[in-house]
Amino acid sequence: MPSTVSVADAIAIRSGEPLIGTVRVDGSKNAALPLIAAAAAVGRLAHLGNVPQCQDVRTMLDLLRLCGYSVARSQSNPEEVVIMPISRTEPPADLTDAGGIRASYYLVPALLAACGRARLPWPGGCPVGERGMDLHFRVYEKFGDQVLLDSLGYQVIRGKRRATDLTITLPYRSRGATVAAVLRAVIERCRLTVTQPNLSPEVAEILAFLREAGWEASADDETLVLVPLHLGGDAPLAWEVPGDKVEAVTLACAVAISRGSAQIRGVRAADVRPALEAFAWLGIPAHAGADTVTVQGQDTQLTGQPLRAIASLAPDGLDADFEPPLMALALGVPGVHLFADAINPGRHGNLVPQLARLGAVIEQLSATHCRFAGPQRLTGAAVRAGDIRTGSTLIVAALAADGTTTVSGLAQLRRGHADLPGKLRHLGADITEEAA
Ligand SMILES: CC(=O)N[C@H]1[C@@H](OP(=O)(O)OP(=O)(O)OC[C@H]2O[C@@H](n3ccc(=O)[nH]c3=O)[C@H](O)[C@@H]2O)O[C@H](CO)[C@@H](O)[C@@H]1O
Numbered sequence: 001m002p003s004t005v006s007v008a009d010a011i012a013i014r015s016g017e018p019l020i021g022t023v024r025v026d027g028s029k030n031a032a033l034p035l036i037a038a039a040a041a042v043g044r045l046a047h048l049g050n051v052p053q054c055q056d057v058r059t060m061l062d063l064l065r066l067c068g069y070s071v072a073r074s075q076s077n078p079e080e081v082v083i084m085p086i087s088r089t090e091p092p093a094d095l096t097d098a099g100g101i102r103a104s105y106y107l108v109p110a111l112l113a114a115c116g117r118a119r120l121p122w123p124g125g126c127p128v129g130e131r132g133m134d135l136h137f138r139v140y141e142k143f144g145d146q147v148l149l150d151s152l153g154y155q156v157i158r159g160k161r162r163a164t165d166l167t168i169t170l171p172y173r174s175r176g177a178t179v180a181a182v183l184r185a186v187i188e189r190c191r192l193t194v195t196q197p198n199l200s201p202e203v204a205e206i207l208a209f210l211r212e213a214g215w216e217a218s219a220d221d222e223t224l225v226l227v228p229l230h231l232g233g234d235a236p237l238a239w240e241v242p243g244d245k246v247e248a249v250t251l252a253c254a255v256a257i258s259r260g261s262a263q264i265r266g267v268r269a270a271d272v273r274p275a276l277e278a279f280a281w282l283g284i285p286a287h288a289g290a291d292t293v294t295v296q297g298q299d300t301q302l303t304g305q306p307l308r309a310i311a312s313l314a315p316d317g318l319d320a321d322f323e324p325p326l327m328a329l330a331l332g333v334p335g336v337h338l339f340a341d342a343i344n345p346g347r348h349g350n351l352v353p354q355l356a357r358l359g360a361v362i363e364q365l366s367a368t369h370c371r372f373a374g375p376q377r378l379t380g381a382a383v384r385a386g387d388i389r390t391g392s393t394l395i396v397a398a399l400a401a402d403g404t405t406t407v408s409g410l411a412q413l414r415r416g417h418a419d420l421p422g423k424l425r426h427l428g429a430d431i432t433e434e435a436a
């Protein structure tokens, strides 16, 4: 597989032959980011494998260095990262780059452990509308911390009272706030119960990592429980970042839209189940084995059933980041389809107008809900990636659009994928780089 990371600002995609072959996904950005922060919070030497080389992960590792951690990428295998415990007791002076990623909020507990305070700019990441942090602040206040806000960012000051057993009830299943509560309990070394936790694979991965680090961690639909068990050890920890479920689903949509046939390796079946249920509903053969998704687009027998793809924080709900590539796929499929993402309320505002440039006719019922009738024939045009998933979805749509599509704004795409165009090229897609 080509490993060169494209630096062009735009790519040209010419639709054509069905995608065929075998490709391996990178490690998951959205699992790696909290795992990196968890490794820092645990305060032990940690070897993380399968760490993706996308921009947001690079930024996170750079931030960790600024926080005083020693962070090394293996020369022979750049996907292997070693994180050494902190040497700093003064808060870092400048964490401006934390404003470039959403996941910088995960660094708060590690900074509280080391310096007693964390001052960070408001998080950035995908410009997909207002995304709050009020639940994170409620979590820290529950632990007795003081939270100060200003126009530039927020500061959390560790409370003097030491908690031993806390229960936090979340009003809804925020992934970020669930991980914040868990990592805050880790540095407190206290027992924690979270009711209405987020139970996404990314949260389950943090719990599994913490079990390795000596915690008892369990979760069911209602409650997450974390109990310090054997925390005395300081042996190095080793953990593999799981394969990127969103990259896998995006590639699966690309293969299906081209009526191709491919194996997508390196992803767990359970992590992609809600998306593959949508494939089955539409009549596109795709199944997941132990670590491989197989798509047999040439055997597609469209059912004509309308797809409802509603992003959800519920256990086993449709991950918000699955919704955009499924939209590209459903545009070519008969039925009147309903799509919604109220979790990232600005996503449709980025994506739908760009799909319209390719000729898609999509009725925006609201800022977060839309409906359209398929099948629709798209035509190549110049489009722009306003966020990671808009970028990847436009590439998928382009594979079924007549002629050539140019996708610009690739810096967004590269925040979440080290080289998605390279993976598609490996399956036979005609994608070339365009000069900026
Ligand atoms: C880096 C990362 O992993 N990003 C993911 C994370 O984003 P994000 O951090 O936004 O996700 P959360 O699950 O924490 O938040 C869910 C919703 O609640 C809102 N909210 C959350 C916390 C809070 O204190 N106040 C508040 O208003 C968010 O703006 C969002 O609308 O989960 C989303 C799905 O859940 C994914 O689509 C994002 O890719």
Ligand SMILES: C=C(OP(=O)(O)O)C(=O)O
Residues within 6 Å of the ligand: 030, 056, 101, 102, 103, 124, 125, 126, 127, 128, 321, 344, 388, 389, 416
């Ligand atoms: C929304 C996303 O990322 P972030 O929350 O980091 O902006 C994403 O991964 O699609």
